[in-house]
Amino acid sequence: MKQCIAIDGPAGSGKSTMARLLAEKLGYLYIDTGAMYRALTAYFLANGVHYTDTQVLEKTLRKLLIEFIERNDTVEIKLEGNPMGEEIRSPQVDEHVSSVARIPEVRTYLRQLQRKLALSRPSVTEGRDIGTVILPDADLKIFLTASPTVRANRRFQQNKEKGLDTQYDTVLQNILERDSIDSTRKDAPLKKAKDAITVDTSSLSIDEVLGVLIDLVREERPWYGDISRKCKTGEQRNGNW
């Protein structure tokens, strides 16, 4: 049974949903590294920190009290003693987070904390650079993908459920922009690790993907060429991601 699991992929590919469900199913710790970049971004925006100014950024990071607290197999993030909640998922944070995450000082700051947490017990860690940089020796590496329109549609639906009034085109634009910044940055770009298994979730349901991942954890499916062909549904079911 695999105990150190890395899930990477672009925005809206289903990483958070799948990593959370997989961790729950296995009783592992669920680690959302994107939430850490989002929490820092929300803090910078709320406190008017000019994060592009290296001196300001370094001074802020030196002083900042950041805590990752394990609670019910997930990680609560506290900044300056304040728990970070839904504000980290705002459209404003969506707009800035990739610009914050591309800064090497920010990545160095979070890297050790993420690694330590992930190696502390059996875990499912999701992000952009988990299989390549944070956990290069992970027991199982998954690269989740889906077409940009499917991903935008999922995020649009999620926003709607949360009562956020966003336009589909704006969501798609943001996803494409983040994909571009995330995959072209110098430090730890979004990239499939050589030994990662790609799972295209475009036409798969949540349960189908979960089934595939559980089999992979249990080593029952050592490798898949095209996972979608193994599942007996041609139907596109992209709601509730």
Ligand code: CDP
């Ligand atoms: O949930 P969604 O896929 O929209 O994004 P996320 O996982 O919450 O990550 C938000 C942003 O943080 C990404 O667009 C990346 O810019 C950054 N990120 C990163 O650079 N490295 C990670 N390991 C995780 C997130």
